[in-house]
Amino acid sequence: MKRMVSGIKPTGELTLGNYIGALRNFVKYQDDYELYVFIANLHCVTVYQEPKELRKNLKDAIGLYLACGLDPQKCTIFLQSDVYEHAQLGWLMTCMSYMGELNRMTQFKEKTQNAKDENITAGLFVYPPLMAADILLYDADYVPVGEDQKQHVELTRDLAQRFNNRYSETFVVPEPLVAKVGARIMSLSDPSKKMSKSEESNKGCIYLLEDINSAKKKIMGAVTDMCAHVNYDKINQPGVSNLLEIMSSLSGEPIDSIVTRYEGKGYGEFKKEVAEVVAKELTMIQNRYNEIMSSGQIEQILKEGAERAHRIAFRKLKKVQKKMGIDIF
Ligand code: AQP
Numbered sequence: 175m176k177r178m179v180s181g182i183k184p185t186g187e188l189t190l191g192n193y194i195g196a197l198r199n200f201v202k203y204q205d206d207y208e209l210y211v212f213i214a215n216l217h218c219v220t221v222y223q224e225p226k227e228l229r230k231n232l233k234d235a236i237g238l239y240l241a242c243g244l245d246p247q248k249c250t251i252f253l254q255s256d257v258y259e260h261a262q263l264g265w266l267m268t269c270m271s272y273m274g275e276l277n278r279m280t281q282f283k284e285k286t287q288n289a290k291d292e293n294i295t296a297g298l299f300v301y302p303p304l305m306a307a308d309i310l311l312y313d314a315d316y317v318p319v320g321e322d323q324k325q326h327v328e329l330t331r332d333l334a335q336r337f338n339n340r341y342s343e344t345f346v347v348p349e350p351l352v353a354k355v356g357a358r359i360m361s362l363s364d365p366s367k368k369m370s371k372s373e374e375s376n377k378g379c380i381y382l383l384e385d386i387n388s389a390k391k392k393i394m395g396a397v398t399d400m401c402a403h404v405n406y407d408k409i410n411q412p413g414v415s416n417l418l419e420i421m422s423s424l425s426g427e428p429i430d431s432i433v434t435r436y437e438g439k440g441y442g443e444f445k446k447e448v449a450e451v452v453a454k455e456l457t458m459i460q461n462r463y464n465e466i467m468s469s470g471q472i473e474q475i476l477k478e479g480a481e482r483a484h485r486i487a488f489r490k491l492k493k494v495q496k497k498m499g500i501d502i503f
Contacts, residue, residue, distance in 0.1 A: 177207065177346075181214040183213075193242065195320030210483060238383070239251055240466045252480040256476065259487035264307040268300045281323075309330050312483075316350075319351070362416070383460060414444075417448045
């Protein structure tokens, strides 16, 4: 069975973008792949997090993983910091990375463009080598990600190949798996930007635990255009195209078929249906989330997940350390 690894960093409440671009796909893959999914809490602190809030977001994220359909009998779910090998291999991968290639990472550039140097952590800069370690520890064949993380998986491939060439075959070179629809859900208030959990104004972002009426209002208020016909054209109608992607991903109806159904109809009716589809999905997730959070099963799931992950990660790290010469027995 091919192996797959992915994670989400709960730097805030998980969003519809995380769900469509990542979580929902993890759920589909768990039947056909050996899947490892972790909560990337070490990645979270590359930017300051208020500890109480972070603890809440981490617990919510685990609850949401399960509520969205991840099954601990089918996949391994764990906290990144519980498996110490992530940080250790992360350091070794940092030492395999060049300043030039880290400087080219789009996410680093985006996250630092408006910040003052003294506020940019070194952690944010070396986030990609840690992500490489997250993947390479498990010999993952595939990494399901949204569009924004593809570049980091490409760096992971470069680092794996560099290590294999320098020290002999050690790592599987992973491939990113990016869905055709929904790989980049855009902000509802500014469809030129990605829907992000740490977006300053939360108007453009739907959270998975958001009040249903508030989520519907955000869809109804989503920025569209003056064209007045429902059409999939990301360049000229980015807002409407984004709503089409959301609706198609959640309902399974192809975009073409939705466009045909809305021929000659206005945006109001279209948005109403999108809002209903989103509300239905959120209600289902939130009901399951409430059951899971009151069941008290999370701690045990994470403990078992970390033990399983550690067994694989430990062997891989040992091998790497031996090859590099830093482990002498
Ligand atoms: N808007 C999105 N559309 C599609 N996929 C998305 N992902 C995130 N946002 C979207 C995918 O979700 C996975 C986990 O991402 P992450 O939360 O670990 O990191 P991120 O991409 O940096 O997400 P945010 O919300 O933008 O976080 P902040 O604001 O803290 O930087 C990844 O596979 C990602 O592609």
